[in-house]
Amino acid sequence: MTALFHSALSLHDEPLPGGAHTSLILRKGHILRLTDIDGGANVSMMMLNPHEKSERLNLPDTLKGQHTARLTTGHCFYSDMGRVLAAIVADSCGWHDPFGGVLNAAETLEKYGAGRYQELRNGFYRNGVDNLLVEMGKWDLGLEDLLMVVNFFSKVTVDEESRFRFSADNSRAGDFVELYAPMDVLMVLTALPHPQDPATEYLPRPVQLSWYQADRTEAVTDAMLTRDENQRAFHNTQLFAL
Amino acid sequence: MTFIISDRRPEDAFYRHVIPAGEPWLFDVKQGQTLRLLDLEGNQAIDTLFYNADNPRERYDPQRTLRRQGKVYLTTGSVLYSSLGNPLLTIVADTCGRHDTLGGACSQESNTVRYAQNKRYMHSCRDNFLCACLHDGRLHKRDIGANINFFMNVPVTPEGGLTFEDGVSAPGKYVELLAECHVMVLISNCPQLNNPCNGWNPTPAEVLIWN
Numbered sequence: 001m002t003a004l005f006h007s008a009l010s011l012h013d014e015p016l017p018g019g020a021h022t023s024l025i026l027r028k029g030h031i032l033r034l035t036d037i038d039g040g041a042n043v044s045m046m047m048l049n050p051h052e053k054s055e056r057l058n059l060p061d062t063l064k065g066q067h068t069a070r071l072t073t074g075h076c077f078y079s080d081m082g083r084v085l086a087a088i089v090a091d092s093c094g095w096h097d098p099f100g101g102v103l104n105a106a107e108t109l110e111k112y113g114a115g116r117y118q119e120l121r122n123g124f125y126r127n128g129v130d131n132l133l134v135e136m137g138k139w140d141l142g143l144e145d146l147l148m149v150v151n152f153f154s155k156v157t158v159d160e161e162s163r164f165r166f167s168a169d170n171s172r173a174g175d176f177v178e179l180y181a182p183m184d185v186l187m188v189l190t191a192l193p194h195p196q197d198p199a200t201e202y203l204p205r206p207v208q209l210s211w212y213q214a215d216r217t218e219a220v221t222d223a224m225l226t227r228d229e230n231q232r233a234f235h236n237t238q239l240f241a242l
Numbered sequence: 243m244t245f246i247i248s249d250r251r252p253e254d255a256f257y258r259h260v261i262p263a264g265e266p267w268l269f270d271v272k273q274g275q276t277l278r279l280l281d282l283e284g285n286q287a288i289d290t291l292f293y294n295a296d297n298p299r300e301r302y303d304p305q306r307t308l309r310r311q312g313k314v315y316l317t318t319g320s321v322l323y324s325s326l327g328n329p330l331l332t333i334v335a336d337t338c339g340r341h342d343t344l345g346g347a348c349s350q351e352s353n354t355v356r357y358a359q360n361k362r363y364m365h366s367c368r369d370n371f372l373c374a375c376l377h378d379g380r381l382h383k384r385d386i387g388a389n390i391n392f393f394m395n396v397p398v399t400p401e402g403g404l405t406f407e408d409g410v411s412a413p414g415k416y417v418e419l420l421a422e423c424h425v426m427v428l429i430s431n432c433p434q435l436n437n438p439c440n441g442w443n444p445t446p447a448e449v450l451i452w453n
Binding site: 101161 | 299300303304306309313325326340345347354356359368382385387399400402
């Protein structure tokens with residue numbers, strides 16, 4: 001947890017139901033807060049530069065540049081062009097996952113069983129690949145743009161035998177993470193259970209989306225200069241549109 | 243780590259090509275053929291991407307691949323899955339023991355972030371990828387996703403740390419993959435000089451294919 005870089009007054013609030021997908025452009029200087037409403041939420045997200053959509057979140061660059069395999073306050077999301085698309089400026093969880101990815105329709109059927117619209121109407125079992133593809137299609141993006149995604153609110157560790165371990169209690173009701181945009185960033189997201197969550201009942205959790213104006217952008221940037229790599233990446237961001 | 247040796251003989255391969263240090267190579271491997279990547283002089287990262295040749299938008303997916311095997315490194319038995327969930331290739335032999343798929347490929351832009359602004363103009367893997375893609379015509383910038391770094395060692399710690407270590411490879415180490423469908427193979431024989439991923443000395447690598 002760190003100090004907040006915005007007033008209590010949000011610009012807009014919107015719940016994202018469990019299982020749903022959406023997309024938005026977080027404007028330069030704004031902060032998006034994701035809040036886990038019930039606990040146990042997971043949000044899978046892709047990020048892109050809306051002005052040049054071939055520039056996208058590059059998780060390998062993000063991880064190796066900051067020598068981390070977990071994401072929390074002080075970490076930046078780097079694009080493939082070496083710019084900071086977004087930065088985590090507040091986080092009550094302490095761990096967000098870069099490994100798990102999203103399930104497709106076949107994997108969702110295998111894990112949860114059949115859950116078709118025909119029987120369940122809008123409670124049907126959705127999957128991350130299709131949710132993200134549909135949302136990306138609205139921006140004229142395609143399968144080639146579906147890269148490694150971040151899974152917010154989820155924690156997956158790697159043990160001494162190099163095996164993945166999912167932590168079930170990483171996020172509780174009211175936990176939140178805040179993303180600051182030093183440049184306009186297109187976010188495509190879906191609220192579905194983490195693929196490595198062992199629960200076999202389909203129970204997607206809702207999240208609240210809240211927009212804020214950062215009130216001290218220089219202070220935000222200073223707080224994110226946790227390492228030299230971030231300073232150079234912020235420099236690249238500034239050079240994108242001098 | 244477990245080492246699985248292949249009984250295939252280089253003289254029986256129908257295709258052999260040595261990729262000089264720092265250069266790209268793009269080629270096709272048909273379903274049922276076996277591809278060997280050979281680290282000729284040791285500690286050479288071979289940055290590699292795979293595509294379904296019948297639908298080049300469908301690409302190797304590192305998150306699905308790692309999730310489905312439940313482990314963070316690639317070795318014999320690893321099935322390389324696509325973004326649509328289809329198996330592209332399976333690793334069938336490996337004398338190195340483990341390979342990285344989290345470290346990505348170097349680029350001019352990431353070099354400015356990782357090292358210094360004045361490293362921008364050094365040669366890089368993603369420049370290699372782009373050059374090979376645009377000459378071939380079937381692939382474009384947006385098709386370049388997270389790749390495999392064969393022969394590269396990027397340990398992940400239980401605390402969530404990630405580091406670049408000296409290579410675990412050595413002269414003559416190889417990895418073999420069986421193509422589960424018709425795949426395009428995009429390689430950059432890594433030119434990185436700013437970290438130990440190539441033992442500070444990029445060297446040639448050989449590609450062999452058997453029917």
